[in-house]
Amino acid sequence: MQQAIHHFQIMSQPVHCRSFGHGNINYTFQITTDNGKQYILQRINTHVFKNPVQLMQNVIAVTQHIRRKVDDPNRVLNFVPALDGSYYYRDERRRYWRCYEFVGGFCLEAPESDADFYESAVAFGRFQEQLSDFPAETLFETIPNFHNTPDRYRQLHIAMDEDACDRLQYVQREIDFIMEREQEAGTIQRMLESGELPLRVTHNDTKLNNVLLDMKTRKALCVLDLDTVMPGSSLFDFGDSIRFGAATAPEDVQELSRMSLDLHRFEVYTKGYLDGCHSLTKREIELLPLGAKIITLELAVRFLTDYLESDHYFKTQYSDHNLVRTRAQLRLVQDMEAKWNQMQKIIENYVEN
Ligand code: GN1
Ligand code: MG
Numbered sequence: 001m002q003q004a005i006h007h008f009q010i011m012s013q014p015v016h017c018r019s020f021g022h023g024n025i026n027y028t029f030q031i032t033t034d035n036g037k038q039y040i041l042q043r044i045n046t047h048v049f050k051n052p053v054q055l056m057q058n059v060i061a062v063t064q065h066i067r068r069k070v071d072d073p074n075r076v077l078n079f080v081p082a083l084d085g086s087y088y089y090r091d092e093r094r095r096y097w098r099c100y101e102f103v104g105g106f107c108l109e110a111p112e113s114d115a116d117f118y119e120s121a122v123a124f125g126r127f128q129e130q131l132s133d134f135p136a137e138t139l140f141e142t143i144p145n146f147h148n149t150p151d152r153y154r155q156l157h158i159a160m161d162e163d164a165c166d167r168l169q170y171v172q173r174e175i176d177f178i179m180e181r182e183q184e185a186g187t188i189q190r191m192l193e194s195g196e197l198p199l200r201v202t203h204n205d206t207k208l209n210n211v212l213l214d215m216k217t218r219k220a221l222c223v224l225d226l227d228t229v230m231p232g233s234s235l236f237d238f239g240d241s242i243r244f245g246a247a248t249a250p251e252d253v254q255e256l257s258r259m260s261l262d263l264h265r266f267e268v269y270t271k272g273y274l275d276g277c278h279s280l281t282k283r284e285i286e287l288l289p290l291g292a293k294i295i296t297l298e299l300a301v302r303f304l305t306d307y308l309e310s311d312h313y314f315k316t317q318y319s320d321h322n323l324v325r326t327r328a329q330l331r332l333v334q335d336m337e338a339k340w341n342q343m344q345k346i347i348e349n350y351v352e353n
Contacts, residue, residue: 002029002043005017005041008039008080008081009083010080012033012034012035012037014033014034015034016032022107022209023315025045025048025049025314025315027043029041030102031102038102038103039080039100039101041099042097042099043095043097044088044096044097044098047313049143052088053088054142056086056087056098058139058140058227058229059229060079061134063079066127066130075221077100077101077224077226078101079098079099080099080101103221105214105221106213107212107224108120108208108209108213110250114265116208116218117208117272118268118271118272119213119219119272120220120269121241121269121271124203124206124273124276125274125275125277126277128202128237128277128279131229132279136199136200136201136231141230141231142230143230146228146230147233148189149185149186149301152298153185153301156304159304159308159309162308170323171304171307174323174326174330175304177333185298187290188294191287196283197233197235197287198234199231200232200234201229201232202229202232202236202237203225203226203228203237204229204236204237205240206237206240207244208241208245210225234277235290235294236295238273238288238291239288239292241269242261243292243329245265247261247262247332248261248262250328251325253328254324256328259328259331259332260332260335263346266292266346270288270350274350285351289340289343292343293336297329299325303326304326307322
């Protein structure tokens with residue numbers, strides 16, 4: 001049993017603990033107590049999130065904001081205070097923990113039906129809508145420049161120059177592919193800076209497995225993993241869901257021929273996202289396909305950087321895991337390029353003239 005659970009204000013006795021979910025960053029446990037109530041206990045990865053106290057202030061502010069707008073209290077995460085009343089517990093090894101009520105439900109690694117994917121789209125769209133009046137200036141940047149794509153390229157260039165573990169020799173093809181697209185990859189960031197695209201409060205990690213679905217109805221209950229809620233672009237929130245959930249294979253598939261973009265799922269998600277969120281500008285909607293392509297490319301850049309820097313950021317299961325992930329993402333980018341006109345056509349139906 002993780003001892004940290006005893007430092008939170010739960011009224012019953014913990015009796016069972018198991019590892020939970022497939023997150024690449026934090027350490028997550030599901031706790032059951034003697035009266036059947038369940039909790040999620042998470043250890044925050046402070047290598048990634050340097051300021052967990054500010055992070056929890058963000059998360060609490062965002063969940064409180066959403067709570068005021070929903071009828072059902074289970075439609076938003078409900079964090080449990082620690083014994084001292086704050087929303088985190090720091091243990092004697094200076095590790096930070098937090099806890100929230102687990103009301104049941106499940107997460108998917110891939111949609112099992114169009115309906116599942118549509119549900120997740122509505123949930124992320126609604127999340128965007130609920131935060132459209134959140135005061136962005138009160139949020140801390142939990143990871144500065146998180147989706148600043150040119151900055152991600154800059155970090156890759158540094159990792160290439162340093163080549164800390166002599167891996168550059170294995171990745172020339174991947175580097176070539178990535179560098180050919182460097183100019184285009186910066187377009188969204190530049191449009192945010194020029195004001196052509198609005199800066200919004202966004203989730204920034206909109207993978208399907210960050211949505212909790214109801215066991216019986218399979219309807220979306222709530223959005224999880226709020227650590228990266230920060231000012232950002234709706235294009236990346238949309239795009240990251242496409243990257244993960246409209247792909248025909250897992251993000252770390254080895255057999256590259258299995259990886260492609262499912263255009264039908266792309267359309268299903270577009271419909272759901274725009275059903276949930278009505279505040280996007282015409283320009284944002286037009287550029288949604290670009291969001292999908294650039295976020296996929298950006299993640300490839302991040303995986304490759306981590307590979308060159310000897311895998312200190314993402315959890316890995318085997319030695320070339322980050323390289324495998326890079327290749328899978330690049331294959332997806334390539335397939336999006338092949339299907340570019342079709343993606344545009346689908347979006348055209350949703351742009352109001
Ligand atoms: C990480 O923690 P998780 O698995 O939800 C990462 C995302 C990546 C994702 C790729 C804080 O998300 O940015 O897109 O892995 N989160 C952070 O699977 O870096
Ligand atoms: Mg997650």
